[in-house]
Amino acid sequence: MPSLPVEARTVPSERALAIWRSADAVCFDVDCTITVNDGLDLLAEFMGVKDEVEELTNKAMDGTMSLTRSLEERLNLINCSPDDIRRFIKAYPPQSRLAPGIKELIKALQKRGVAVYLISGGFRELLLPIAAYLGIPKDRVFANRMHWQWDDETGMPTKLVGFDISEPTARNQGKPEAIARIRETNPYNTVVMIGDGITDLEAVQTSGGADLFIGSGVVVEREAVVAEAEWYVYDYRQLVSALSRYKVAMVGSGAWACAAARMIAQNTSQDDPEDEFDDNVSMWVHQGGELVDVINATHENPAYFPGISLGPNVVATGSLAEAVADADLLVFCAPHQYVRGICKQLMGKVKPGAAAISLTKGMRVTPEGPELISQIVRRTLGIDCSVLMGGNIAEDVGREQLSEAVIGYSNLDNAQRFKKLFQRPYFRVTLLPDPIGAELCGTLKNIVALGVGMVDGLDLGPNSKAAVIRQGLLEMRDFCQALYPSVRDDTFLECCGVGDLVATCIGGRNRRVAEAWTRSAVEAAAAEGNGPASGRSWAELEAELLKGQKLQGVLTSNEVQQILRTRGWEAHYPLFTTINRIINGHLPPHLVVDYIEGAKAEIPDEAEEDPVPLPRRPAAAVARLFGQLVGGIAGGAAAGAGNAVSSSANLGN
Numbered sequence: 067m068p069s070l071p072v073e074a075r076t077v078p079s080e081r082a083l084a085i086w087r088s089a090d091a092v093c094f095d096v097d098c099t100i101t102v103n104d105g106l107d108l109l110a111e112f113m114g115v116k117d118e119v120e121e122l123t124n125k126a127m128d129g130t131m132s133l134t135r136s137l138e139e140r141l142n143l144i145n146c147s148p149d150d151i152r153r154f155i156k157a158y159p160p161q162s163r164l165a166p167g168i169k170e171l172i173k174a175l176q177k178r179g180v181a182v183y184l185i186s187g188g189f190r191e192l193l194l195p196i197a198a199y200l201g202i203p204k205d206r207v208f209a210n211r212m213h214w215q216w217d218d219e220t221g222m223p224t225k226l227v228g229f230d231i232s233e234p235t236a237r238n239q240g241k242p243e244a245i246a247r248i249r250e251t252n253p254y255n256t257v258v259m260i261g262d263g264i265t266d267l268e269a270v271q272t273s274g275g276a277d278l279f280i281g282s283g284v285v286v287e288r289e290a291v292v293a294e295a296e297w298y299v300y301d302y303r304q305l306v307s308a309l310s311r312y313k314v315a316m317v318g319s320g321a322w323a324c325a326a327a328r329m330i331a332q333n334t335s336q337d338d339p340e341d342e343f344d345d346n347v348s349m350w351v352h353q354g355g356e357l358v359d360v361i362n363a364t365h366e367n368p369a370y371f372p373g374i375s376l377g378p379n380v381v382a383t384g385s386l387a388e389a390v391a392d393a394d395l396l397v398f399c400a401p402h403q404y405v406r407g408i409c410k411q412l413m414g415k416v417k418p419g420a421a422a423i424s425l426t427k428g429m430r431v432t433p434e435g436p437e438l439i440s441q442i443v444r445r446t447l448g449i450d451c452s453v454l455m456g457g458n459i460a461e462d463v464g465r466e467q468l469s470e471a472v473i474g475y476s477n478l479d480n481a482q483r484f485k486k487l488f489q490r491p492y493f494r495v496t497l498l499p500d501p502i503g504a505e506l507c508g509t510l511k512n513i514v515a516l517g518v519g520m521v522d523g524l525d526l527g528p529n530s531k532a533a534v535i536r537q538g539l540l541e542m543r544d545f546c547q548a549l550y551p552s553v554r555d556d557t558f559l560e561c562c563g564v565g566d567l568v569a570t571c572i573g574g575r576n577r578r579v580a581e582a583w584t585r586s587a588v589e590a591a592a593a594e595g596n597g598p599a600s601g602r603s604w605a606e607l608e609a610e611l612l613k614g615q616k617l618q619g620v621l622t623s624n625e626v627q628q629i630l631r632t633r634g635w636e637a638h639y640p641l642f643t644t645i646n647r648i649i650n651g652h653l654p655p656h657l658v659v660d661y662i663e664g665a666k667a668e669i670p671d672e673a674e675e676d677p678v679p680l681p682r683r684p685a686a687a688v689a690r691l692f693g694q695l696v697g698g699i700a701g702g703a704a705a706g707a708g709n710a711v712s713s714s715a716n717l718g719n
């Protein structure tokens with residue numbers, strides 16, 4: 067390799083970085099893990115023969131004497147007893163001479179599952195306490211062994227008489243040989259050697275040795291090593307921070323996507339050597355163009371999440387492929403109707419081994435049956451997909467008000483990593499091994515929230531609201547368990563169940579738009595008597611009230627109703643069925659609290675066969691029915707409330 071200035075070598079080449087990040091095993095020369103020489107020099111000083119031994123050490127280091135001969139001569143001079151070694155270890159305990167940052171580096175490597183070895187031309191007898199202190203098992207220590215003269219009477223070792231020359235570390239080229247032995251018994255793809263001497267550098271100069279040598283100047287700088295090392299470091303923190311970190315991509319940029327990206331960005335930017343995540347969070351912005359520039363310049367998304375900073379490390383892009391390129395962790399948070407299209411665009415573009423999590427609430431219905439959003443991600447991209455669900459109104463999370471969420475998972479490792487990614491002091495995350503239950507709860511509660519919005523639009527009170535919520539929870543549970551018997555009862559008591567249901571019924575967009583829609587429908591019916599009611603459409607109100615944000619409940623109601631209809635289950639889900647008939651204009655809103663009647667009502671055939679798009683105003687064919695039913699509330703809220711109170715006798719059936 068051509069000689070480069072040291073400045074250049076302290077910045078790793080892409081090759082070196084890639085090897086370091088993919089290392090399965092890292093071998094350290096012991097000398098660069100401690101500040102005072104591991105072996106014989108210090109022991110020699112302890113035994114009073116420092117200068118003579120140091121001279122022999124240098125001869126071995128600069129290559130003017132063979133390692134074996136230098137070791138033999140040094141041991142002869144030192145001539146210690148086992149007792150001397152015990153006293154020596156007591157005088158120089160490992161913790162008193164660890165190199166700065168080495169413990170953190172080894173811990174970070176081990177945490178990633180990297181096997182750490184010590185390889186040394188020193189002696190096991192002196193090194194094992196250091197290995198133990200660094201958490202390295204004995205069988206990962208490669209070093210020389212002393213030979214002792216044994217006392218015939220006591221059976222105890224008494225005098226040092228030499229060393230075991232069969233150990234690879236007893237001779238030149240010993241380090242690559244030790245690595246070759248390690249590789250013989252372990253299927254490592256990538257092994258890195260870190261050291262400060264010429265004998266360490268040999269690890270990459272011989273076939274079967276290491277794939278990368280990193281020179282260490284943390285304790286001592288040797289010119290010959292500096293000149294030859296592909297990467298040279300003076301601070302182990304550089305190696306910790308260069309360790310591969312999980313890159314995160316946010317697929318979506320609406321209100322919840324922004325609040326979630328903000329939390330993630332707070333976690334990824336922590337200045338902590340154990341931080342597993344790359345600081346930057348890439349965020350895909352569907353609109354692209356100017357909004358991307360504004361987000362990157364101001365760190366705010368004025369269109370969907372105004373007034374709250376996302377953090378400088380959220381990096382927006384209009385290119386979906388660019389957003390996910392290199393991402394190890396994909397967070398899906400787009401309105402549910404778009405996720406399949408997004409996944410189709412992503413096919414073949416996602417990093418192998420990436421893991422996903424879906425924050426989206428909704429489902430897709432095909433002739434074959436329902437498909438959850440996480441299932442779409444898994445099927446189209448071939449990657450694991452957890453879900454994060456809970457009562458999480460985006461703006462409240464953005465204001466850092468206490469919120470709870472569960473991660474529903476099938477792969478525990480991925481779920482734990484995602485928990486680290488999301489967990490904040492104000493955002494409490496727990497793991498739940500019921501991913502389907504969690505995701506379906508998040509999806510179905512949007513229908514119930516429409517019902518609660520209707521109750522508000524009718525100016526009914528908390529009792530009626532509670533009754534709708536209770537019946538809604540019951541139908542949520544029955545529907546989940548009818549489709550997926552593995553869904554647990556307990557899931558409905560979690561924050562993804564009753565928690566999300568309550569939050570959305572109090573403060574969600576579905577509730578809000580449903581209230582406005584109901585008021586408009588009631589007013590229209592009052593004004594038009596028995597003629598066709600012409601309240602405002604869902605699409606109109608969605609656009610006006612949500613300003614680009616998307617309503618999920620109306621689509622979900624239609625999707626769920628398709629399942630109920632095709633399976634003949636409508637009578638078992640009277641609230642879901644009534645809400646669906648109301649939003650499609652087939653029944654008047656006040657029947658939301660008289661859902662038993664609503665589910666029994668005769669609906670014209672054309673309405674029953676309706677497909678699932680966003681509903682429009684009531685068709686003329688059903689307007690008569692609407693007019694008759696609505697007659698009771700044409701007088702206004704008081705009449706509506708009266709009607710509801712008498713109807714509430716049916717609740718709970």
Ligand SMILES: NC(=O)C1=CN([C@@H]2O[C@H](COP(=O)(O)OP(=O)(O)OC[C@H]3O[C@@H](n4cnc5c(N)ncnc54)[C@H](O)[C@@H]3O)[C@@H](O)[C@H]2O)C=CC1
Pocket residue numbers: 318319320321322323324351352353370399400401402404425426427428458459460461614615616617618
């Ligand atoms: N907002 C909230 O408080 C919460 C929302 N959720 C769920 O998160 C999911 C995403 O919601 P938000 O982030 O709030 O989004 P949003 O409703 O605030 O914004 C709509 C998003 O859809 C994008 N979009 C519009 N047309 C598109 C298209 N053709 N293809 C792809 N994207 C398009 C817009 O750019 C925008 O980012 C939904 O399923 C929602 O139920 C879950 C918890 C809380």
Ligand SMILES: O=C(CO)COP(=O)(O)O
Pocket residue numbers: 427456457458459460512515566569570573574575576577617618
């Ligand atoms: O899912 C939500 C809160 O957890 C938000 O619901 P909305 O879409 O009704 O606002």
